[in-house]
Amino acid sequence: MNKYVAKVMEDLRAKQPWEKEFLQAAEEVLSSLTAVLDADPVYEKNKILERMVVPERVILFQVPWADDKGEIHVNQGYRVQFNSAIGPYKGGLRFHPSVNLSILKFLGFEQVFKNSLTTLPMGGGKGGSNFDPKGKTDNEVRNFCNSFMRELYRHIGPNTDVPAGDIGVGGREIGYLFGQYKRCRNSYDSVLTGKGLEWGGSLIRPEATGYGNTYFAQEMLATKGQSFEGKRVLVSGSGNVAQYTVEKLIQLGAKPLSMSDSNGTIIDEDGIDEEKLAFVFDLKNNKRGRISEYAKKFPTAKYYEGKRPWGLTKADVAMPSATQNEIDAQNAKDLIANGCTCVSEGANMPSTPEAIEVYKAAKILYAPGKASNAGGVATSGLEMSQNAIRLSWTREEVDEKLHNIMRSIHKNALEAAAEYGTPGDYMNGANIAGFKKVAAAMIAQGF
Numbered sequence: 001m002n003k004y005v006a007k008v009m010e011d012l013r014a015k016q017p018w019e020k021e022f023l024q025a026a027e028e029v030l031s032s033l034t035a036v037l038d039a040d041p042v043y044e045k046n047k048i049l050e051r052m053v054v055p056e057r058v059i060l061f062q063v064p065w066a067d068d069k070g071e072i073h074v075n076q077g078y079r080v081q082f083n084s085a086i087g088p089y090k091g092g093l094r095f096h097p098s099v100n101l102s103i104l105k106f107l108g109f110e111q112v113f114k115n116s117l118t119t120l121p122m123g124g125g126k127g128g129s130n131f132d133p134k135g136k137t138d139n140e141v142r143n144f145c146n147s148f149m150r151e152l153y154r155h156i157g158p159n160t161d162v163p164a165g166d167i168g169v170g171g172r173e174i175g176y177l178f179g180q181y182k183r184c185r186n187s188y189d190s191v192l193t194g195k196g197l198e199w200g201g202s203l204i205r206p207e208a209t210g211y212g213n214t215y216f217a218q219e220m221l222a223t224k225g226q227s228f229e230g231k232r233v234l235v236s237g238s239g240n241v242a243q244y245t246v247e248k249l250i251q252l253g254a255k256p257l258s259m260s261d262s263n264g265t266i267i268d269e270d271g272i273d274e275e276k277l278a279f280v281f282d283l284k285n286n287k288r289g290r291i292s293e294y295a296k297k298f299p300t301a302k303y304y305e306g307k308r309p310w311g312l313t314k315a316d317v318a319m320p321s322a323t324q325n326e327i328d329a330q331n332a333k334d335l336i337a338n339g340c341t342c343v344s345e346g347a348n349m350p351s352t353p354e355a356i357e358v359y360k361a362a363k364i365l366y367a368p369g370k371a372s373n374a375g376g377v378a379t380s381g382l383e384m385s386q387n388a389i390r391l392s393w394t395r396e397e398v399d400e401k402l403h404n405i406m407r408s409i410h411k412n413a414l415e416a417a418a419e420y421g422t423p424g425d426y427m428n429g430a431n432i433a434g435f436k437k438v439a440a441a442m443i444a445q446g447f
């Protein structure tokens, strides 16, 4: 490891030893930068790493709300405004009981480099709450969103910070949050993305992360002269990203074999087809049910309680699309032993550092989420563009732009990896390409 990186990491660990996820994300990015930092002293001279690892601003607030029985609950709300060198802060909101500052700092930090890779002018941020939407009524979710935005509205704006969805925040929550923002500000601003089509949303935004990851994996496979046709694919999760990953895989002639949630995994050896996927859309988005229902409905599937998909069956490709650290070293070994030659991350940081070591040793294709799942935020950027010009593009236009952005990210990551001596290493390439643009803007703007 480069001495400058070692020093910055040592300082970080000493200051916030409890921020496990953030330290993991910081170490992954910084250790990719050795060749760049060695080649040019300008970064160390300008203390770029020290500035990049500290958010520009963190907002922490209380979110009191009442349930349907009138009982009062208090959650914590957060917005981490990480870096605004290349555009307004941009990134999702996560509502999940596990949310804490370490997780939001890791996500905000990743977002800085991801957004830089999209080719669009967006800085990085992330926010959310330890609120658990599971089992809550629409009324309770609305009460919570109203209270959350009652505080957040004063810190965001179309040229300041533009939140969107993430785990536990989808179309329903964005609707409630937008309504409350508009009431607080008395202004119809392009302040959230992932909006409904009738009120400023973009076609293809719901599909964008899953489609984008599949386009990225397609590009990786093409470097080996392969396509998705007939490929057996393991997908984890059954939320927004997983659903549209499976949809695009079906369109490309692949055989998606699994979906999961926090209770367990279904494996369908016959493949998930359009009809079965329609059942999942209804189960998850309307009924808010559990994936175990799939195995009750379709006898071709088997349900594995408490298990993740990795290694449960033979597969060529893995597309983790649930949450961080969902593939450990043993899972990675199981995947490879079962024939996997490509891992393309839909989730943010789903592979542990030890799992990534296993991929590297086996020399399989591996795309880090900040490159392969950037289609979601890229299409959020396209939503902002459409709002700014007060026009909407067609489904085909947005999909084509998304596809081109994913091709550019793939190309830029590969070129940066080759330029700095690690050809084929998408992780190094993505970190380097993302870093250089943000660092150049920070240096140009002074301090």
Ligand code: NDP
Pocket (backbone or CB within 6 Å): 165, 166, 167, 168, 169, 170, 209, 237, 238, 239, 240, 241, 242, 260, 261, 262, 263, 321, 322, 323, 324, 346, 347, 348, 373, 374, 376, 377
């Ligand atoms: P959703 O809330 O729509 O779905 C999340 C899925 O992951 C659910 O099936 C959920 O199961 C599962 N999951 C969540 N937490 C855990 C956990 N701790 N253990 C096991 N399973 C879990 O979220 P998204 O699909 O939007 O997000 C999935 C991933 O993709 C996240 O890592 C997110 O950061 C990332 N991402 C999302 C983007 C987007 O545009 N939405 C863009 C880029 C990345 P359950 O219902 O049981 O909780």
Ligand code: 2IT
Pocket (backbone or CB within 6 Å): 090, 091, 092, 093, 111, 114, 162, 163, 164, 165, 166, 193, 348, 373, 374, 376, 377, 378, 380
């Ligand atoms: O992790 C992510 O990139 C997202 N959750 C999407 C963020 C966005 O602003 O669309």
